Amino acid sequence: MIIAVDGPAASGKGTIAKALARHYNLPHLDTGLLYRAVAATVRRLELDPTREADAVAACDFDELTLADPVLREEEIGKLASVVSAHPLVRAALLQRQKRFAHQDGGAVLDGRDIGTVIAPDADAKLFIRATPTICARRRHNELISHGASVSFDQVLADIRARDTRDSSRSTAPLVPANDAALLDTSFLSIEASIEKAIALVEARRRKEG
Ligand SMILES: Nc1ncnc2c1ncn2[C@@H]1O[C@H](COP(=O)(O)OP(=O)(O)O)[C@@H](O)[C@H]1O
Numbered sequence: 001m002i003i004a005v006d007g008p009a010a011s012g013k014g015t016i017a018k019a020l021a022r023h024y025n026l027p028h029l030d031t032g033l034l035y036r037a038v039a040a041t042v043r044r045l046e047l048d049p050t051r052e053a054d055a056v057a058a059c060d061f062d063e064l065t066l067a068d069p070v071l072r073e074e075e076i077g078k079l080a081s082v083v084s085a086h087p088l089v090r091a092a093l094l095q096r097q098k099r100f101a102h103q104d105g106g107a108v109l110d111g112r113d114i115g116t117v118i119a120p121d122a123d124a125k126l127f128i129r130a131t132p133t134i135c136a137r138r139r140h141n142e143l144i145s146h147g148a149s150v151s152f153d154q155v156l157a158d159i160r161a162r163d164t165r166d167s168s169r170s171t172a173p174l175v176p177a178n179d180a181a182l183l184d185t186s187f188l189s190i191e192a193s194i195e196k197a198i199a200l201v202e203a204r205r206r207k208e209g
C-alpha cells in the first residue's frame with residue numbers, strides 16, 4: 001500500500017506520516033529532508049539558491065547531510081523552498097522518491113507533491129492542513145524547544161511566505177490531488193489527528209477493495 005501525505009509547512013503531515021508508517025508497518029520518507037539537504041549544501045558551498053545550475057549541483061549532496069541537525073533550521077526551510085521551485089532540482093530528486101514509493105510492500109511519503117507527482121497511483125492520499133497561525137505556533141514551539149531564538153511573528157511570516165511560494169510555483173505546486181482526503185488538524189490533538197488519518201486511510205482501502 002502506498003500512502004501519500006501532503007500539506008503546507010508545519011501542518012502536522014510528518015507526525016501523521018510517521019504514525020501511519022508505524023501503524024501499517026511501512027517504510028517512511030520525509031521528502032522535505034531531500035530539499036532541505038539541497039538547501040544546506042547550497043549554503044555550505046556558498047552557491048546562489050536562485051540560480052538553477054547552482055541548485056542542481058547541490059542535488060548531489062552527501063548522504064550524511066540528511067542527518068544534519070541544521071536541516072531543522074527555519075532558514076534552511078526557506079532556502080529549500082527557493083531551490084525546490086527549480087524544475088531541474090525537482091527532476092534530479094524525482095526517481096529517488098518514485099523508487100521509494102513503489103518499493104515492494106509499499107511506503108508512506110510526506111511532502112508537497114506526493115499525491116500529484118511522485119505517486120499519483122497511491123492507494124490513499126491525505127492533504128493535511130491547519131490555519132497558518134496554528135502551524136506557526138507549532139513550528140515556533142518546536143524551534144524554541146531545540147534552542148533557537150526566533151519570534152513567533154517571524155515564524156508566521158516565514159511560513160506564510162514559504163506556503164505562498166510553494167503553492168504558486170509552476171512545477172509541482174503545493175495543491176491537493178483531486179482524489180485526496182482533506183484533514184484539518186487545527187483543532188485536533190496529535191492523537192486525534194492520527195486516529196482520523198487512520199480512519200481516512202481505512203475508508204479509502206474499503207472503497208478500493
Ligand atoms: N495536531 C497537533 N497538535 C499539536 N501539535 C502538533 C500537531 N501535529 C503536529 N504537531 C507538532 O507541530 C510541529 C510540526 O509538526 P510536523 O508533523 O513536523 O509538521 P510538518 O511535517 O507538516 O512540517 C511538531 O512539533 C509536532 O509535534
Ligand SMILES: Nc1ccn([C@@H]2O[C@H](COP(=O)(O)OP(=O)(O)O)[C@@H](O)[C@H]2O)c(=O)n1
Nearest residue numbers: 008009010031032035080081084111112113
Ligand atoms: N515533496 C516536497 C517536499 C518539500 N518541498 C520543499 O521543501 C521545503 C521544506 O519542506 P519540509 O516538508 O521539510 O517543510 P516543513 O513542512 O516540515 O516545514 C518546502 O517548503 C517545499 O518548498 C517540496 O517542494 N516538495
